């Protein structure tokens with residue numbers, strides 16, 4: 298029998314010894330994601346958030362993922378809280394049997410989701426630079442020899458959740474691009490230099506008093522430093538296609554992100570990371586058109602435009618973000 302989200306929250310509270318099941322009130326499911334059951338609820342005067350991993354994702358294409366990714370997500374959130382406490386959710390424990398955990402419900406007058414601000418063309422408060430700086434800092438901390446990789450040896454999960462649906466599936470639909478897309482897939486699978494969040498998207502980043510709070514780390518794995526920046530910048534690129542009035546702000550956001558990310562890195566060679574990003578980013582653009590998780594907000598014309606620019610950048614890549622931005626800007630002329 299499938300449990301209701303209400304029952305799942307009650308069971309979790311009991312399991313984690315946070316209170317009695319009957320203390321759980323006002324359970325409200327949260328929307329936005331495809332990979333989990335997530336809800337807010339009240340417990341003895343506090344509002345908490347419970348998140349449980351789903352085995353079958355809520356997308357059209359058949360796509361399953363292992364439930365133990367919930368443990369990786371919790372470990373990522375713990376690492377973020379240790380590294381940058383002001384940019385992290387408070388955690389209340391995880392239940393192994395329920396594949397779920399409890400965290401603070403982030404709320405308040407100064408709290409907003411970055412995606413909502415971008416889609417509403419809200420005044421830019423430097424969010425992109427904050428995200429770039431935070432990401433670089435986390436990557437740098439995870440590249441240190443004393444970093445505990447124990448919870449993050451998840452390359453097979455990462456393949457199931459990211460490499461296969463985005464790159465391998467897209468390669469199947471674009472036989473001409475099979476070689477570069479499969480090379481990227483292999484590069485991502487083999488890498489283990491830094492901790493990868495795996496879903497750095499504006500819909501998973503809240504801001505509280507100008508600090509970014511990253512959520513939704515269920516793809517967390519040791520991996521390649523290029524993945525998170527490319528994945529995040531891809532969201533800004535796709536929104537630049539979708540929102541002509543915000544286009545220049547969004548493209549400038551990419552420069553701001555980059556300008557703040559690079560100085561946070563104290564490992565590897567930034568130009569090599571940049572080179573990998575300029576290859577991965579167009580592949581991810583194409584993946585959001587022809588992969589298993591297509592972007593929901595683009596018109597048919599915009600999809601064709603994104604596809605054409607992405608294919609051009611995969612066939613003849615740039616080495617620098619600035620050059621890639623020039624190609625993007627030129628495509629809008």
Ligand SMILES: Nc1ncnc2c1ncn2[C@@H]1O[C@H](COP(=O)(O)OP(=O)(O)O)[C@@H](O)[C@H]1O
Nearest residue numbers: 327329330331332333346401402403500512513
């Ligand atoms: N701790 C939290 N506090 C407030 N809102 C949250 C919290 N966790 C998630 N949310 C909201 O719920 C949405 C879905 O959560 P997320 O962790 O991204 O799940 P999914 O894997 O389903 O995408 C987020 O985009 C965010 O708006």
Ligand SMILES: [Mg+2]
Nearest residue numbers: 330500501513
């Ligand atoms: Mg999400």
